[in-house]
Amino acid sequence: MIEHRSIAGQPLQWNVELRDIAHRSSLLYELVHRDLTVRYKRSFLGFFWTMLHPLLLMLIFLIVFSALFQTRTPHYETYFLSAYVAWNFFAQTIVNGMAGIAWNGPLMKRVRVPLSVFTVASTVSGLVNLALSLVVLFAIMAITGVPLRPALLFLPVSLTIVWIFTLGISLGLTAVSIFFGDIREMVQAGLPALMYLTPIIYPISVVPERFRWMIKLNPLVYLVEIVRDPIYYAIIPARMTLLIAVVTSLGSLIIGWMIFRYLAPRFHAHL
């Protein structure tokens, strides 16, 4: 028989939280299902928007960079998209996680559920969208003649690392934004800047050598790189890059969870 204790002043326990989420796997499934269906329910093209979105963006960047800036990067579309899908997963997921508070807040107060399940669900929905974007990307690669190489088999590892990183950031930001609504606006405003500070649309080599160390302080540089490497360069990422990516993503998960577990018991007063 499951015994459940809620004790004043006690933060969430990760093992209890995991047990409750695993125990109620149908809840996670239903939340993801709802995220994915409700979003497109009223649109004619529905799910295809998930695929059209990166296509349209790719066209814009392709025109801007190949035609206007005359980039030297071969197969620029694959170069750009292989990093952009990872970035887009990260950015969309943390925004959706915070936006979900308006949606899920009433549930958090009225239904007995592990509180982190909503954030976990939004990252899983993000992964589904990411998978669809990858299908588009692979199709484009096939059409433009970029070979699909065995290094692609490494991609699930890279995506797991990116997922862990995103989950951590999302847990922390969602928790804080329940207390301070401003956080959401700050993140929305900051994300585009962060995107241009990350070598997604341009190779890091265009940054003057003396500024490069600054760019490299951004952990997203490595997370984007470990996804781009197996797709575009058809190589397994360098050991150092992988190590930095793994350490930052674990760090993100630990810090994000710490913030979440201490703030969660007081969510109900602010929802």
Next chain:
Amino acid sequence: MNVIELERVSVRYRETKVRSLKEAAIRAVKGHAKADYFYALRDVSLAIHHGEAVGMIGANGAGKSTLLRVAAGIITPSLGVVVTRGTVAPVMELGTGFEAELSGRENIFFNGALLGCSRAYMRSRLDEIISFSGLEAFIDAPLRTYSTGMVARLAFAVATTIDAETILLDEILAVGDGAFKRQCKTRIEGFVARGSTVVLVSHELEAIESFCSRTIWVAKGEIAADGPSAEVIAKYKAQGS
């Protein structure tokens, strides 16, 4: 065995909530004045035994819903400890978590999951829920096309199909017409008969008196009386509230 135990539980809220970074900054600079608390529940202790049917009464805003939420483990107490044993399914407000864009059928599964039921279990009860709600013809239409009464019927059908050892019902008798209320009562009797623990919050004193052997009267965040239903309800009526 106790399925729910509350030990000196208080739930309190800061009187002024800090909602923005600006306010937080101002407070930090000014040197945070001692916060005033509003107590939704103050130092409540109680135990509910397995198989009991307990009624909960009290004026609006007395703390009944807060008590139910904290007992269900939805919210963490500000002070004290709450222990629950076995599966607990709170039904706080009919229609919580219904999604306008999803169809009636999808909402059945979604709501079942929120109340702690697996997909397999919901699938096995699907036909029964649909026929009980009387919405066979509309079950695949989006919920936004339903009338309020239709939503209430569906919500009730889902909520009362749940299979939990302890069921907490908050004001579910308040909505609906006479026929609906009768159905409600039949289902609650069913829970009690099969040995589930039931806690029923309601303003309908007769209903409480007929289902529940024990009643708790909550007033101003504290337990004003706790005992056999007839006695507690008599006291409550005498109080004139």
